[in-house]
Amino acid sequence: MPVVGFFGAPGSGKSTVFKALTRLSAPAQYLTADLKPHQAVVKIPDARLDKLVELVQPRSIVNATCEFMDIPGFDPSSTEKKLKTAVLEHYRRCDALALVVNLWEPEAERLFSPLSEANSLLEELSLLDLVTVENAIARTEKAAKHKTDKEAEAKYAALKKIHPLLEEGQSLRQMDLEPEEERVLRDLALLSAKPLIVVLNVADNAAREGAAAPGLAELQALCERQSLSQVRMAARLEAELSEMEEGEAAEYMAEFGVSEPALPRFIHSAFSALGLIVFFTAGEQEVRAWPLRRGSNAQQAAGVIHSDLARGFIRAETTAYGDYVQYNGIAGAKAAGKVRLEGKDYIVADGDVMLIRFNV
Numbered sequence: 001m002p003v004v005g006f007f008g009a010p011g012s013g014k015s016t017v018f019k020a021l022t023r024l025s026a027p028a029q030y031l032t033a034d035l036k037p038h039q040a041v042v043k044i045p046d047a048r049l050d051k052l053v054e055l056v057q058p059r060s061i062v063n064a065t066c067e068f069m070d071i072p073g074f075d076p077s078s079t080e081k082k083l084k085t086a087v088l089e090h091y092r093r094c095d096a097l098a099l100v101v102n103l104w105e106p107e108a109e110r111l112f113s114p115l116s117e118a119n120s121l122l123e124e125l126s127l128l129d130l131v132t133v134e135n136a137i138a139r140t141e142k143a144a145k146h147k148t149d150k151e152a153e154a155k156y157a158a159l160k161k162i163h164p165l166l167e168e169g170q171s172l173r174q175m176d177l178e179p180e181e182e183r184v185l186r187d188l189a190l191l192s193a194k195p196l197i198v199v200l201n202v203a204d205n206a207a208r209e210g211a212a213a214p215g216l217a218e219l220q221a222l223c224e225r226q227s228l229s230q231v232r233m234a235a236r237l238e239a240e241l242s243e244m245e246e247g248e249a250a251e252y253m254a255e256f257g258v259s260e261p262a263l264p265r266f267i268h269s270a271f272s273a274l275g276l277i278v279f280f281t282a283g284e285q286e287v288r289a290w291p292l293r294r295g296s297n298a299q300q301a302a303g304v305i306h307s308d309l310a311r312g313f314i315r316a317e318t319t320a321y322g323d324y325v326q327y328n329g330i331a332g333a334k335a336a337g338k339v340r341l342e343g344k345d346y347i348v349a350d351g352d353v354m355l356i357r358f359n360v
């Protein structure tokens, strides 16, 4: 299950976004006495899953899930060392970070433009990594120079390559790294390497898709330049919606011109940043959505369900989601010749409905 943590300037709306997405209010005290952040697991709404359920009428339904973490903003000037360390540890544990940018505050009342706010936070991630990398260089230098430890040598070389780039303020995301370099750096959990979703937190009156907001266009351009996933959200409005009955919420959404609630839009951006797709299993017992790393093969998909299925993999009966729906389920798809028997190397496509044949 992917874990997404909210990152942003103090008061940018992280806790409000958390509430909008989880329907839970994060208490004002976001860290408990043992410095744990406020966490929530949400079921991911999925229109395709709903459609499969309608066709199959299973006994149980399992949505994919995502975990959100409301973490206090990182304050580089903070002198509370214990708090700072704890906050950074939480960020390192996240699979992706969501940068919440304040685009709702009137221009006259703010000290920094949204663009400079976002840029300085992105630079902060690179600076934090610079410190981590310098410490790691000091630790691996000796072993690398003895030329007896290949792993240390590879790590040292990768660290020396990224060090000057981090000094320039680049993020790891922007660097061209070989998969092998990525591998040796993985245990450092570098923050600027994490998939990033930019939450464009706009005022209620700018909730409508396409509506202008001060600073929004510059932020969108930044996201384009750095290929960052972005999601526009009027967090305060959405947080209010999360407290309403469905009908009332729909009316309210229509009034403000919001065509789709924040959660599915956010998940869409997050999955794209994380490089995740979804495949389905659909039986009378259970219909279920499974997140899967894009580019995975059928055997790896089987392994997500259970390691036995990967070990004893024979083949995967695979139907594209569109075919499954068009032919009213597996029987119709079979009759139309739309169910394929795929081997273990088949690269799973988003929305595939799969039945794994295995033998252990």
Ligand SMILES: Nc1nc2c(ncn2[C@@H]2O[C@H](COP(=O)(O)OP(=O)(O)OP(=O)(O)O)[C@@H](O)[C@H]2O)c(=O)[nH]1
Residues within 6 Å of the ligand: 008, 009, 010, 011, 012, 013, 014, 015, 016, 017, 030, 071, 072, 073, 104, 201, 202, 203, 204, 234, 235, 236, 237
């Ligand atoms: N008008 C408006 N106000 C917002 C919006 N998002 C947040 N706010 C207000 O900004 C204040 C701070 O919001 P929070 O969600 O607590 O911000 P935060 O980023 O969690 O703040 P810290 O955890 O203290 O860093 C609250 O008073 C919110 O009501 C928004 O989209 N529109």
Ligand SMILES: [Mg+2]
Residues within 6 Å of the ligand: 014, 015, 016, 030, 070, 071, 072
């Ligand atoms: Mg907060």
